[in-house]
Amino acid sequence: MTVEICPSMLSANATNLGAELIAVEKAGADAIHWDIMDGNFVEAITFGAHVVAAHRKLTSLRFDVHLMTEHPDTHLDSFIKAGADVIFVHPETCPHLHRTIDTIKSAGKKAGIALNPATDIDCLKYCDADCVLVMSVNPGRSGQKFISSQLKKIAKIKELFPQLKICVDGGISDSTIRACVENGAESFVTGSFLFKSEDYAEAIKSLRANGCKD
Numbered sequence: 001m002t003v004e005i006c007p008s009m010l011s012a013n014a015t016n017l018g019a020e021l022i023a024v025e026k027a028g029a030d031a032i033h034w035d036i037m038d039g040n041f042v043e044a045i046t047f048g049a050h051v052v053a054a055h056r057k058l059t060s061l062r063f064d065v066h067l068m069t070e071h072p073d074t075h076l077d078s079f080i081k082a083g084a085d086v087i088f089v090h091p092e093t094c095p096h097l098h099r100t101i102d103t104i105k106s107a108g109k110k111a112g113i114a115l116n117p118a119t120d121i122d123c124l125k126y127c128d129a130d131c132v133l134v135m136s137v138n139p140g141r142s143g144q145k146f147i148s149s150q151l152k153k154i155a156k157i158k159e160l161f162p163q164l165k166i167c168v169d170g171g172i173s174d175s176t177i178r179a180c181v182e183n184g185a186e187s188f189v190t191g192s193f194l195f196k197s198e199d200y201a202e203a204i205k206s207l208r209a210n211g212c213k214d
C-alpha cells in the first residue's frame with residue numbers, strides 16, 4: 001500500500017511559488033495542497049483564487065483547496081473556476097454544511113470536511129462527503145507539533161465511515177506518518193517537513209517509506 005503525499009504551498013518559498021510547485025511535482029508529489037486563510041477564521045491571510053488559477057497552468061497534479069475562511073460558500077465558485085479538484089470546508093464555517101458539500105459535488109468536484117482537533121466526527125454522518133481532512137494541528141500556520149489525540153479520531157472515522165478517504169493535515173513527518181497510516185489514513189499534507197528539507201525527493205521518499213505498512 002502506498003500513501004499519498006500532498007505538499008502545502010503555504011510552506012514553500014513565497015518568492016518563487018511556481019518553481020517550488022514544479023520542484024515538488026518532480027520530486028514525486030501526488031497533489032498540491034492550497035491553504036486558503038482569510039484573516040478571520042484564522043489570523044493569517046494567504047492565497048486568493050487568482051493565485052491558485054495562475055498555478056493551474058503549470059501542472060496537471062490534483063489541486064486540493066483547504067478553505068480556512070468564514071463564509072466559504074461565497075468562495076466556492078471562484079476556487080472551482082481557479083481549478084480546484086477537491087475543496088475542504090470547516091463545519092464551523094458552514095451553517096448549511098450538507099448544502100455546501102452538495103454544491104461542491106454538483107460542480108463535479110470532490111468535497112471534503114476539515115475537522116479541527118476539538119471538532120467531533122458527528123458532522124460526517126449526514127453529509128455525503130468524499131473525504132475528510134483530520135487536522136492534527138490547530139489551523140492557521142505551518143510548523144506546529146502533531147497532536148497525537150487525533151489518532152483516535154482517525155481510527156473512529158475509519159470504523160464508522162469506511163467510505164471516506166482520510167487525509168491528515170499538520171505536523172506530518174517521517175516520525176508521525178506511520179501511526180496515522182496504522183489508524184486508517186491514506187493521504188498526507190506536508191508543509192515544513194518537506195520544504196525545510198534539503199532534498200524534496202528524499203523527503204517524499206522518506207515519508208512514503210515510513211508511512212508504508214508493509
Ligand code: DX5
Pocket residue numbers: 008010011033035066137138139140141142143144169170171172189190191192193
Ligand atoms: C495549517 C495548514 C496546514 C499546514 C501544514 O493550518 O492547514 O496545511 O500548512 O504544515 P505543517 O506540515 O508544517 O504542519
Ligand code: ZN
Pocket residue numbers: 008033034035066169189
Ligand atoms: Zn491545510
